[in-house]
Amino acid sequence: MVRRVAVIGAGVGGLASVKCCLDEGLEPTCFERSEDIGGVWRYTDSVDDMRTSVYRSVITNTSKEMSCFSDFPFPEDFPSYLPHSLLLEYFRMYARHFDLLQHILFKTTVLSVRKRPDFATSGQWEVVTETDGVHESHIFDAVMVCTGHYQEPYLPLDSFPGIDTRFKGQYLHSQEYRDVEAFRGKRVLVVGIGNTGGDLSVELSRVAAKVFLSARSSTWVVSRVSSHGFPFDMVSTTRFNHFLDWLLPSALTRRIRFRKFNSWFNHANYGLASTKSSKFKIIVNEELPFCLLSGTVVLKPKVKEFTESSAVFEDGTTEENIDVVLFATGYIFPFPFLEESVRSLFDDNRSLYKAIFPPQLEKPTLSIIGLIQLTGSIMVGSEMQARWVTGIFAGWNKLPPASRMMADVLKRKPPVKRNPSERENLKMSFISYTDDIAACAGVKPSVLRLLLTDPRLALAVFFGPCTPYQYRLVGRGAWSGARAAILTQWLRVLKPLRTRVVDEDSDCCSGWRWMCLLALPAALTAGFLLSGRPRLGWGLQAG
Numbered sequence: 001m002v003r004r005v006a007v008i009g010a011g012v013g014g015l016a017s018v019k020c021c022l023d024e025g026l027e028p029t030c031f032e033r034s035e036d037i038g039g040v041w042r043y044t045d046s047v048d049d050m051r052t053s054v055y056r057s058v059i060t061n062t063s064k065e066m067s068c069f070s071d072f073p074f075p076e077d078f079p080s081y082l083p084h085s086l087l088l089e090y091f092r093m094y095a096r097h098f099d100l101l102q103h104i105l106f107k108t109t110v111l112s113v114r115k116r117p118d119f120a121t122s123g124q125w126e127v128v129t130e131t132d133g134v135h136e137s138h139i140f141d142a143v144m145v146c147t148g149h150y151q152e153p154y155l156p157l158d159s160f161p162g163i164d165t166r167f168k169g170q171y172l173h174s175q176e177y178r179d180v181e182a183f184r185g186k187r188v189l190v191v192g193i194g195n196t197g198g199d200l201s202v203e204l205s206r207v208a209a210k211v212f213l214s215a216r217s218s219t220w221v222v223s224r225v226s227s228h229g230f231p232f233d234m235v236s237t238t239r240f241n242h243f244l245d246w247l248l249p250s251a252l253t254r255r256i257r258f259r260k261f262n263s264w265f266n267h268a269n270y271g272l273a274s275t276k277s278s279k280f281k282i283i284v285n286e287e288l289p290f291c292l293l294s295g296t297v298v299l300k301p302k303v304k305e306f307t308e309s310s311a312v313f314e315d316g317t318t319e320e321n322i323d324v325v326l327f328a329t330g331y332i333f334p335f336p337f338l339e340e341s342v343r344s345l346f347d348d349n350r351s352l353y354k355a356i357f358p359p360q361l362e363k364p365t366l367s368i369i370g371l372i373q374l375t376g377s378i379m380v381g382s383e384m385q386a387r388w389v390t391g392i393f394a395g396w397n398k399l400p401p402a403s404r405m406m407a408d409v410l411k412r413k414p415p416v417k418r419n420p421s422e423r424e425n426l427k428m429s430f431i432s433y434t435d436d437i438a439a440c441a442g443v444k445p446s447v448l449r450l451l452l453t454d455p456r457l458a459l460a461v462f463f464g465p466c467t468p469y470q471y472r473l474v475g476r477g478a479w480s481g482a483r484a485a486i487l488t489q490w491l492r493v494l495k496p497l498r499t500r501v502v503d504e505d506s507d508c509c510s511g512w513r514w515m516c517l518l519a520l521p522a523a524l525t526a527g528f529l530l531s532g533r534p535r536l537g538w539g540l541q542a543g
Contacts, residue, residue, distance in 0.1 A: 002365065002393035003027055006127050006140040007103075008110050008337070011039020013146035013370035013382040015091060016069065018100045020386040021144075023477060024394035029138070030104040031129055037095055037104065038088045040150050047176050052150045052331070054084045056179045057203055061195060061224060061284040063231035065489045067377035069094055070384075070468035071479040076495040080231045081224055107131060113143055113366075114339045123363030142365040142393050144386070148378075149371055151333045160191075162306035163325065169309065171325040174200060180207045186323035188212070189311050191303060193219050197328035198285040204326075205296035212311070212319055216302035218277035220261045223286040230493065232284070234465040237376050239447065242431045242466070265289050271299045281427075333371060342366065350413045354437060355428070356385055359405035364392065376430030380468045384434050387477060388441040396476060397441060431466050443475035460486050 003026060007017045010032035021028035033051075036042055040052050060067065060082045064074040072094050078086055095101050108131045116124040116139070127138045153173040157164050163171055174196050184207045190197050193215035201213045226232035245253050258275045261282075267273040270292050273280055291297035302314045310320045335343055342358065349355035349371045356367050367389040370382040391397040399405065438444035450458035450473075461470055469486050472479035479485075 001395065002123075002141040004029070004140045004142075005390075005393060006031065006110075006113075006125065006138065006143045007146055008113075008143065009039060009146035009148070010037045010104050010106075011041070011146060011148060011370075012091070012379045013148060013386065014039070014104075014144075015095060015100060016379075016383040017144045017146055017369055017386040017390070018103050019069075019094075019098050020383070020390040021393075022098070022100075022103075023387075024390045024396070026390060026393060028103050029140075030100075031108045031110050031127075032104055032106050033109040035106050037101075038091050039148065041084050041087050041091070043084045043088075045178055047178065052153075052175050055174075055177050055200070055203075058084050058199070060087060062233050062377040063224075063493070065467050065493060066231070066233045066237060066465060067379050068468055069379070070472045071477070071481070072097065073469075073485055073492065076492040079496045080493055105129075105131070110337045111135070112339065113145075113337050113342070115342070120362045123365040125365065142367075144367050144369050144389060145335065145338075146369045146382075147333070147335070149333045149373070150331050151335075152331060153327075154330045154332045155327055156329060160303055160306060166308050167306040167322075167325070169323050169325065171327065174326060174328040175331075177326065180204055183208050183324060185209050187319075187321055188324045188326060189214060189300075189303075189319065189322050190326045190328055192328035192330070193217075193283065194281070194328060194330065195283045195285070198283050198288050200326060200328060201297045202285065202287045202291050205291050211291075211297045212300050212322075213297055214300045214303050214311075214313070215272070218273035218280040220258075220267060220273050220280060220282045221264075221285050221288055222261065222282060223264065224284055225286065230490075233376060234467075234489075234493070237430055237466050238464060239431065239462045239466055242429075243462075351409060353399070353405040353409055354385075354388075354440070355433075356389060357399065357405065359402055359409055364399050372433070373427045374430040374433060375427065376434075376466075377468075381430070381434055381437075383468070384437045384441070384471060387443065388437050391441055391476060434466075434471070438471050441475065443471050443477065445470050445473045454483075457483055457486065465489065 005021050005026050005028045007014050007021070007028050007030040010030050014030055014032070015037060018028045018030050034042070040054055042053060043056060044051070044053050063080040064078055064082060065080070068074050074090055078090070108129050110127060110129050112128045114126045116122060116126055118124070123141065125140050125143050127140055127143065129136050129138065153175045155173050177200060180203055183204050186208055187210045188204050188208045189212045190201045190204070191214045193213060197213065198221070201211050205211045222232060224232050226235040255275070261267060262275070268275075270289065288297065292299060300313050300317070300319070304312045304314050306312070306325075309322060310318050311322050311325070312318050342361070345358040345360050346352050349368070351358070352368055352371070353359045355372050356369070357364050358366060367385070369385050369389070370378060372378060372381050374381050388397060392399060435444050445461060447458055447462050450461060464486070467486060467489055469479070469482045469489070472482035
């Protein structure tokens with residue numbers, strides 16, 4: 001019987017894991033190597049300890065209603081998209097509300113996690129930690145690794161001939177970036193067009209002499225601000241849209257998606273993406289198109305090589321007098337504290353059952369929390385993982401036999417090993433994945449049952465945003481405030497905007513009611529279809 005649980009890391013996943021352990025009557029001890037909670041979201045000016053943190057100007061790219069802990073909404077006066085300081089304040093509120101800090105040991109580094117000699121029968125682990133130079137050994141019944149995937153910078157210098165032999169300028173990884181001051185007046189090349197590469201290119205364009213952005217793949221750019229000014233993820237991440245993706249042919253859904261992306265601006269004209277692209281990703285950035293249109297950022301293809309002061313690209317063009325190369329090439333996750341026999345069991349989350357459990361272990365007492373990249377908020381996915389895992393540790397949930405878990409892993413594992421920086425390795429559909437874990441934990445809401453018992457709530461669940469509160473409606477850990485949180489979620493979006501009130505059209509509300517009434521038959525049909533179909537899998541989406 002699992003009782004004592006080691007939680008490694010006090011970021012988003014660690015806080016959720018400690019709270020879920022307490023909910024299940026377990027005894028968590030969280031080890032955090034820094035002096036505070038928050039993980040990557042706790043900004044610091046220093047880069048000396050190589051701790052990964054966000055840069056000074058970062059703003060979340062998922063909205064507050066789609067990113068909160070499922071039983072703890074953000075304050076209604078918080079803006080929909082948050083700077084790191086407000087997000088960290090929210091984490092502190094969460095930790096205080098659920099009394100989590102007493103279970104966290106700060107300035108304590110985990111040096112090793114090893115199976116006990118009797119692991120095959122006990123499932124126990126020996127965890128060695130260091131605090132102020134003093135080593136200490138602990139015995140735990142289970143371990144939850146919550147260090148995420150921003151662990152060690154991936155800097156593939158071998159893929160860029162000349163960067164470390166001929167190039168005389170400066171090069172660095174985005175992990176070392178904090179603000180623009182060191183780049184003022186310089187010609188900067190940003191390598192990598194993920195969310196970080198796009199953000200940094202835009203920010204640097206305000207002070208740099210010139211910014212070049214090197215992209216090797218097709219990239220669609222979307223804005224945080226969607227139809228009628230609402231948050232993009234609240235409008236797009238709905239069970240209705242998810243149902244259409246499942247129902248319609250993939251070629252048609254891709255065509256619809258591309259047309260929607262191009263309705264903002266033609267991506268082919270900007271050299272970003274083509275509708276003929278078979279492989280693509282999606283980034284969130286409102287300002288990048290204008291920077292490209294104004295010439296403050298210039299898009300370039302993949303870098304072929306570097307000379308002493310220039311970058312040569314695959315299309316044969318050259319940009320001279322490059323002062324700084326900033327690599328936004330992602331991270332790897334080596335988990336150096338895990339013993340080799342355990343670490344070798346997985347090279348990415350595709351080697352883990354449901355992206356959580358190494359299926360080859362004799363006892364399922366090791367879980368990896370947060371090693372996911374969803375099309376929605378990682379906070380929500382990490383909390384759902386923690387709820388399921390602690391339910392297993394407490395004996396409420398069960399894992400299938402190892403043979404079935406291995407078969408599931410092999411079915412989902414890509415046939416070709418990809419570049420570690422390609423986050424598509426980790427990218428999964430938010431609703432598909434979260435529903436899958438919620439079903440395992442017994443907390444997935446049934447739209448059909450809601451239609452029969454609470455039609456108003458059912459319509460909000462099916463046609464509205466798939467907010468985290470939906471996973472607190474039923475099952476273990478059900479929250480009495482979940483229904484009210486769902487029905488008032490749009491009010492919390494509008495609240496911080498109402499700093500100047502103007503007259504609005506009263507017909508809007510009545511029009512919404514009519515739309516919901518007309519949509520009721522569609523929701524009923526979808527409920528019947530989904531209830532009679534096997535549970536959706538992970539359903540990869542590019543982005």
